[in-house]
Amino acid sequence: MPDKFERPDLSRALPPAEPRWPAPALSYPVSYAPVEPEWEGSGTPLSHYLWVIRRHFWKILSFVAACAISTLIISLRLTPVFESTATIDIDRRLPTGVIGVEATQTSLQDADQFLATQVKLVQSDSVLRPVVQRFKLQEQEQEQLPSSLVQDAPVKLKNLKVTRPPNTYLLLISYRSPNPRLAADVANAIAHSYIEHTYNIRYRATVGLSSFMEKQLEELKANMERSSAALAQFERELNVINPEEKTSILSSRLLQLNTEYTNAQADRLRKEAAYQSVRGGSLEAAQTSQQGEALKKLAERLNEAQEKFAQIKAQFGANHPEYRKAASQLAELKAQMDQTLKGILRRVEIEYQEALNREGMLKKAVNETKAEFDRLNARSFQYQALKREAEADKQLYEELVRKIKEAGINAGFQNSAIRLADPARPSLKPVFPNLKLNLALALLFSGLLAVGAAVAGDALDRTIRDPEQVSRTLNTEVVGTLPMVKPWRRLSAGAVRNDSKALAPATGLSERMVTSYGEAIRTLRNSILLADLDRRLRSLMVTSALPSEGKTTTAVHLAMAHAAQGQKTLLIDGDLRRPGVARTLGLNGASGLAQWLLKGGCWQESLIKLPQAPNLDVLVTGSGSYRAAYLVGKGLETILQEAEDQYDLVVVDTPPVLGFPEPLEMARAVDGVLLVARAGQTQRKAVSSVLDTLRRLHVNVVGLVLNEVTKATSDGYYSYGYYGKYYKYYHRDQPVQQ
Numbered sequence: 115m116p117d118k119f120e121r122p123d124l125s126r127a128l129p130p131a132e133p134r135w136p137a138p139a140l141s142y143p144v145s146y147a148p149v150e151p152e153w154e155g156s157g158t159p160l161s162h163y164l165w166v167i168r169r170h171f172w173k174i175l176s177f178v179a180a181c182a183i184s185t186l187i188i189s190l191r192l193t194p195v196f197e198s199t200a201t202i203d204i205d206r207r208l209p210t211g212v213i214g215v216e217a218t219q220t221s222l223q224d225a226d227q228f229l230a231t232q233v234k235l236v237q238s239d240s241v242l243r244p245v246v247q248r249f250k251l252q253e254q255e256q257e258q259l260p261s262s263l264v265q266d267a268p269v270k271l272k273n274l275k276v277t278r279p280p281n282t283y284l285l286l287i288s289y290r291s292p293n294p295r296l297a298a299d300v301a302n303a304i305a306h307s308y309i310e311h312t313y314n315i316r317y318r319a320t321v322g323l324s325s326f327m328e329k330q331l332e333e334l335k336a337n338m339e340r341s342s343a344a345l346a347q348f349e350r351e352l353n354v355i356n357p358e359e360k361t362s363i364l365s366s367r368l369l370q371l372n373t374e375y376t377n378a379q380a381d382r383l384r385k386e387a388a389y390q391s392v393r394g395g396s397l398e399a400a401q402t403s404q405q406g407e408a409l410k411k412l413a414e415r416l417n418e419a420q421e422k423f424a425q426i427k428a429q430f431g432a433n434h435p436e437y438r439k440a441a442s443q444l445a446e447l448k449a450q451m452d453q454t455l456k457g458i459l460r461r462v463e464i465e466y467q468e469a470l471n472r473e474g475m476l477k478k479a480v481n482e483t484k485a486e487f488d489r490l491n492a493r494s495f496q497y498q499a500l501k502r503e504a505e506a507d508k509q510l511y512e513e514l515v516r517k518i519k520e521a522g523i524n525a526g527f528q529n530s531a532i533r534l535a536d537p538a539r540p541s542l543k544p545v546f547p548n549l550k551l552n553l554a555l556a557l558l559f560s561g562l563l564a565v566g567a568a569v570a571g572d573a574l575d576r577t578i579r580d581p582e583q584v585s586r587t588l589n590t591e592v593v594g595t596l597p598m599v600k601p602w603r604r605l606s607a608g609a610v611r612n613d614s615k616a617l618a619p620a621t622g623l624s625e626r627m628v629t630s631y632g633e634a635i636r637t638l639r640n641s642i643l644l645a646d647l648d649r650r651l652r653s654l655m656v657t658s659a660l661p662s663e664g665k666t667t668t669a670v671h672l673a674m675a676h677a678a679q680g681q682k683t684l685l686i687d688g689d690l691r692r693p694g695v696a697r698t699l700g701l702n703g704a705s706g707l708a709q710w711l712l713k714g715g716c717w718q719e720s721l722i723k724l725p726q727a728p729n730l731d732v733l734v735t736g737s738g739s740y741r742a743a744y745l746v747g748k749g750l751e752t753i754l755q756e757a758e759d760q761y762d763l764v765v766v767d768t769p770p771v772l773g774f775p776e777p778l779e780m781a782r783a784v785d786g787v788l789l790v791a792r793a794g795q796t797q798r799k800a801v802s803s804v805l806d807t808l809r810r811l812h813v814n815v816v817g818l819v820l821n822e823v824t825k826a827t828s829d830g831y832y833s834y835g836y837y838g839k840y841y842k843y844y845h846r847d848q849p850v851q852q
Contacts, residue, residue: 162582166572167565169825174564181560182553189552194544195273195290198298200305202285203535204232229278232285232532236276236308239268245303246271249296274304284535294540301538309532327518334514338507345500364487371483375476382469389466412454416447576798578791584818588802593645593788593817594638596668597630598824635671642788642816643676643763653754653764653784654816655688658791659772659800664821665790666694669767672788677730681762684721686733688750688768688780690743693735695767699724706736711745717753731761743769747779754783771804781808786816793823 167174206225235241246252246269273290287304291297423440430437578584581592643651656669666689673685687695690708695701701722710717721731733753750766757764766784768777781787787808791801801818808815 163569166568170564170568174561174568177564178557178560181556185552185556186549189547189549192547193292195292195546196294196297196541196543197288197290197545198294198301198538198541199286199288200301200534200538201536202287202305202308203533204229204283204285205531205533206283225283229283229285232308233276233278235312236285236287236304237270237274238311241304241307241311242269242271242274244307245300248303249300251300287538289538290545294542298538298540302534305534305537309534312532324518327514331511331514331518334507334511338504338511341500341504341507345497345504348497348500364483368480368483368487371476371480375473375480378469378473378476382466382473385462385466385469389462412447412451416444416451419444419447575794577794578796578798578801578818578820579793580823581820584820587798588805588818590805590815591817592820593641594634595793595820595823596634596638596664598822599631631671632675635668635675638668638819639672639675639679642786645816651763651785651816652758652761653766653786655766655768655777655781655784655787657768657777657781657787657789658770659789659796659804660770661692663770663790663792663796665770666698666767668788668790668819668821669765670695670698673730673763673765674727676763676765677727680729682760683730684733684757684761684764685730686750686753686764686766687735688746688766688776690735690746690776691769691774695732696734699732701732701734704737706734707746707749708736708742711742711749717756743774743776746776747783750780751783771807772800778807778811781813782811786814788816788819790819790821793820795822 206228251271271289275286275288275290277286277288278284279286287301287308289297289301289304291300419440423444426434426436426440432438578588581595584590584592642654654672656665656672658665666687670685673683677683685695687693687707689695696706706720707717709715710720717733720736721733724730724732754764764784766780768780771777771781789801789804789808805815
């Protein structure tokens, strides 16, 4: 590692083309910016919640123990309460009556609705009021109201519980009381009151129904008599006993007449056709008639006579006796033929007239019968209506009389469908308070409440706690973590000196803490300077977002750790408003950076050498004024340029970034900025605002240092415990290293 190197110009202080730190999308002023980090719960590992529980373990345990003890004390001081239960069996298969429909009626489809109704009925005022009055439960159960209101108000027993076991027809009537005997008596009394009340309800309903039906009975009787009289009067008007039978006879007669009328029409048409044929003079038509047989024989004789006459005519003359005899026979046959034709025509005409007359008579008879049938059928409808009305009135009257008799009999029947299956007995053990259950619930809910409060408090915590959280919410690197050192709130560099009068020697537990802190400082130094060998830092600014973050202590120890490696180191106290380097190192510097800024001269003359750190030079602030703070920006650039050839690293302690302008100028002058934040104290909004401001100015932010890390603030603290153990094991016989 060379002792001399050239300090890079301002362009080298700017970030490269692809910086190692992300540039913010938005920039905010120096004051608190409205930056809302992402919700911590997203992506939070389960181990973090386990760490939160371990962190608050003793608080959680104390809260749970306090709740359990309080529950135990309260449970022991409570008055024991006993519970007795009476069991009601409801048989839905038994009928509700002994005769009529109720004797065969069962209701098996509405079991759930029926039992739910019975539960409400047990809790009704009509069932509970007699029991309350009998055992004088008003003072125990009723609210403190005027007596008049208590008497009129519906009775409610808060210690009564009515339940139905699933898939059963049982009702469990339970009552609680400090007196076990009273609890059993009240439960049994409520069961008996319920059974009696259900019987009274059914009896009153049956009696009321009977009374109503008796009132309707007279009206039904009058209606029945009126409809019967109307039916008898109608029968007398028709002069028949049963119009329905008469209608049936007419219907059969009309059917028969229709058949005969149809046959007469067919016969008339047949005879009319024969008459028309014969009337036309056709011999063939006459031969097809009923008298055609005689005509056919006569025609054959005529043909024979004509043939014989033709033969005689051919042989004999006109004067021959055979000729005259044959001619005479032929003429006689022709005369008979004509007379037969006329007779056939006359007989066919007579038959036709008879068929025509018969058809007309049947038609007239059909019309008359149909008219009579229609008239009687129309009156039959009216008769049927009167008959149905009379029968309905009679049937209703008889049914009502039967119902009244059945209701009277069933009203006095008390069946055993609802019965007391198991009477309540005094309990030997109280049901309240249940000590085991109360303690279990107290432990469960107090534990859940305490764990929930711890997790909710951790989720609502907006401070910086551990590196993983910083990387997730602020999108920046944590280059180191510094543990909390006790019994001091902050560790001073003088703690490593045995001749310090201001601080106690590092012995015992403090020795282990000093070792852990020193190892953390050296780790931080290596993490910063060894991160990028191609672009080494020659100047480092140590600052914070707010005061009292530990930046001065960190800067002092970082400079001493670098000097302990044999590297020339310069420590500059640039906090001109509240200097702390001289106080931390126990130095008395009357002159320093402030005098050089105001008066000029050689700043090397104000350097202070530390005997225990030969390679470390300190430039304190000196006795300055606020006017020097406005000059520190340009002055620091001059000092850094002149210190390039003399020192390997320049560490600058500056004021907090929020609220002061000079840290921004100083940040532009150095090669890198190290931001210090107190774990569990610094708000993320403040750190986020500082990071956004520095990135907007293109400042090289080296990273973030978490200071005062403890088990209560970070789940990664366990590593610091190994420093002390390792140191104690290997150096238990050696003094603390200088």
